[in-house]
Amino acid sequence: MKKGMIKVSDSFERIVHWCMAISCIILMISGLGMMFHSFNFIAIPVGGLKNLKLIHNFTGLVFIPSLLFAILIWWKEAGIFRFPEDLEWIKVAGGYLWHVDKVPETGKYNPGQKAFFWAVAFFGVVMIVTGLIMWFPLGFPVKLVRWMYTLHALGFFVIFSFFFVHLYLGTVGVPGSVSAILTGWVTRSWAEKQCPKWLKEMEESGKLEVSE
Amino acid sequence: MSEKIKLCDLSKCTGCRGCQLACKQWNQLPAKQTVNYGTYQNPPDLQPNTWNVIRFQEISENGAVDWLFRHDACMHCTDAACVKVCPSGALYHTKYGTVALDSAKCIGCKECVFACPFEVPRYDPETDKVIKCDMCYSRIDNAMQPACVKACPTGALRFGDKKEMLQIAYARAKELGGDASVYGDTFVDGTHMIYVLPRKAAVYDRLPEKPRVPFSVIAWKDWLKPLSLLAAGGVVGGAFLHYIIHGPKDTSGGGDQASREGGE
Ligand code: HEM
Ligand code: SF4
Ligand code: SF4
Ligand code: SF4
Numbered sequence: 001m002k003k004g005m006i007k008v009s010d011s012f013e014r015i016v017h018w019c020m021a022i023s024c025i026i027l028m029i030s031g032l033g034m035m036f037h038s039f040n041f042i043a044i045p046v047g048g049l050k051n052l053k054l055i056h057n058f059t060g061l062v063f064i065p066s067l068l069f070a071i072l073i074w075w076k077e078a079g080i081f082r083f084p085e086d087l088e089w090i091k092v093a094g095g096y097l098w099h100v101d102k103v104p105e106t107g108k109y110n111p112g113q114k115a116f117f118w119a120v121a122f123f124g125v126v127m128i129v130t131g132l133i134m135w136f137p138l139g140f141p142v143k144l145v146r147w148m149y150t151l152h153a154l155g156f157f158v159i160f161s162f163f164f165v166h167l168y169l170g171t172v173g174v175p176g177s178v179s180a181i182l183t184g185w186v187t188r189s190w191a192e193k194q195c196p197k198w199l200k201e202m203e204e205s206g207k208l209e210v211s212e
Numbered sequence: 213m214s215e216k217i218k219l220c221d222l223s224k225c226t227g228c229r230g231c232q233l234a235c236k237q238w239n240q241l242p243a244k245q246t247v248n249y250g251t252y253q254n255p256p257d258l259q260p261n262t263w264n265v266i267r268f269q270e271i272s273e274n275g276a277v278d279w280l281f282r283h284d285a286c287m288h289c290t291d292a293a294c295v296k297v298c299p300s301g302a303l304y305h306t307k308y309g310t311v312a313l314d315s316a317k318c319i320g321c322k323e324c325v326f327a328c329p330f331e332v333p334r335y336d337p338e339t340d341k342v343i344k345c346d347m348c349y350s351r352i353d354n355a356m357q358p359a360c361v362k363a364c365p366t367g368a369l370r371f372g373d374k375k376e377m378l379q380i381a382y383a384r385a386k387e388l389g390g391d392a393s394v395y396g397d398t399f400v401d402g403t404h405m406i407y408v409l410p411r412k413a414a415v416y417d418r419l420p421e422k423p424r425v426p427f428s429v430i431a432w433k434d435w436l437k438p439l440s441l442l443a444a445g446g447v448v449g450g451a452f453l454h455y456i457i458h459g460p461k462d463t464s465g466g467g468d469q470a471s472r473e474g475g476e
Binding site for chain 2: 034035036037040048049050053090095096097098134137138142145146147149150153154156157160161164165168173174175176177187189190192194195210
């Protein structure tokens with residue numbers, strides 16, 4: 001590895017991230033195959049809609065612990081908005097939409113990422129609760145079960161939208177980000193742009209891990 | 213092909229249950245052992261192997277006791293909530309306007325069970341599929357009457373062209389007078405089983421007064437589905453436009469950070 005790289009994630013974080021990401025992608029694709037008749041063809045490679053349904057349901061069981069660990073890992077850094085810097089950042093949309101001379105410095109995660117955290121945490125739990133009831137609906141009140149489908153579709157709408165923005169900004173939109181969650185190491189200039197305040201705090205406390 | 217209707221005139225029903233039995237016979241649905249729970253109604257409800265059931269109901273009015281019998285089965289809605297939600301296309305409208313079910317396609321997801329405003333479809337754990345009355349599609353498509361209609365000895369059940377059945381129904385309701393009414397043609401865009409009810413709809417056990425496709429189903433299927441497609445297009449298109457107009461973020465370390473070493 002090159003000298004001077006900065007460590008931003010540990011292996012446990014990366015494992016949880018990918019368990020959640022892969023299960024979520026499988027859930028979205030298999031869900032799409034059930035949601036629209038025009039996407040029923042997604043079931044062809046797995047041998048029919050019944051199998052797609054089972055894949056969806058059992059992948060849900062992988063998603064449940066992944067989400068719970070993700071919330072435990074990230075709620076402190078990504079779940080709490082810090083003022084005033086987060087508000088300043090929001091006012092200029094983090095410099096993502098128009099040119100900003102100096103983007104306000106935020107901690108490890110910016111308010112956009114915090115919004116993503118909350119969307120996934122909240123609607124992830126919604127997906128789990130509604131999904132489990134939809135999987136085993138018999139015995140629950142009819143009116144309750146009816147709304148589970150509606151909420152599950154709402155959650156899909158929110159999670160898919162945020163997911164794609166996350167995918168874009170985590171790859172081509174902000175070059176150099178993928179390595180943060182693949183190897184855990186990023187360049188110093190990336191860290192200076194993405195989490196300047198965190199970088200300073202880590203350096204001051206002497207906790208920053210830099211490659212030799 | 214013209215729409216067909218099964219007309220069920222409750223004023224003529226004697227509760228003989230011939231229809232219930234004929235349905236079992238034609239569709240090969242042997243009965244199971246049941247227990248007496250204090251009423252003549254048997255089995256207690258629609259079941260995977262009972263697609264129509266005569267509901268027995270005792271009511272007392274001004275000191276007099278009256279018996280109500282209601283042939284309860286799928287209503288074959290035009291705006292059918294079950295067809296709307298079925299992800300596999302197992303439930304479908306036939307050319308007669310009735311709602312049939314292609315069992316081979318059913319994945320047992322039970323979505324239809326909870327969507328139906330009449331709570332008709334039944335899940336069978338043995339086959340892991342859902343089943344309901346299909347208006348004897350195999351019979352009507354061969355110019356025969358549904359088995360239940362064929363068996364009915366009193367003429368309470370009739371089957372025929374929509375227009376003719378509606379005429380008969382309205383004439384009969386008028387003839388009965390009082391609270392008598394026609395039930396079925398005015399909601400969910402018209403059902404293909406209609407009742408002539410001698411009494412107000414509210415009197416009958418488990419018969420919804422104003423059935424409609426549940427609001428949750430409309431929000432889910434008519435709003436959220438197109439909305440999620442719109443959102444998908446929005447975020448994909450938005451990301452692309454962002455890339456070509458605003459461009460990706462420069463994380464390479466320009467400006468006053470240019471001299472910093474590491475990772476270049
Ligand atoms: C990121 C999380 C998830 C996404 C994006 C997702 C997406 C979807 C979508 C799009 C549908 C089709 C809905 C429709 O027809 O309108 C669906 C159906 C369903 N989902 Fe999920 N889902 C997720 C998590 C879960 C979980 C955790 C479970 C439970 C273990 C679950 C269980 C179900 C069930 C039971 C259905 C109905 C179809 C069936 O019976 O299998 N889902 N999901
Ligand atoms: S009564 Fe229920 S099962 Fe029958 S067509 Fe209407 S919605 Fe479907
Ligand atoms: S249980 Fe079968 S018939 Fe009912 S909605 Fe699911 S696939 Fe369709
Ligand atoms: S129409 Fe056929 S399937 Fe439906 S209740 Fe009558 S006999 Fe049974």
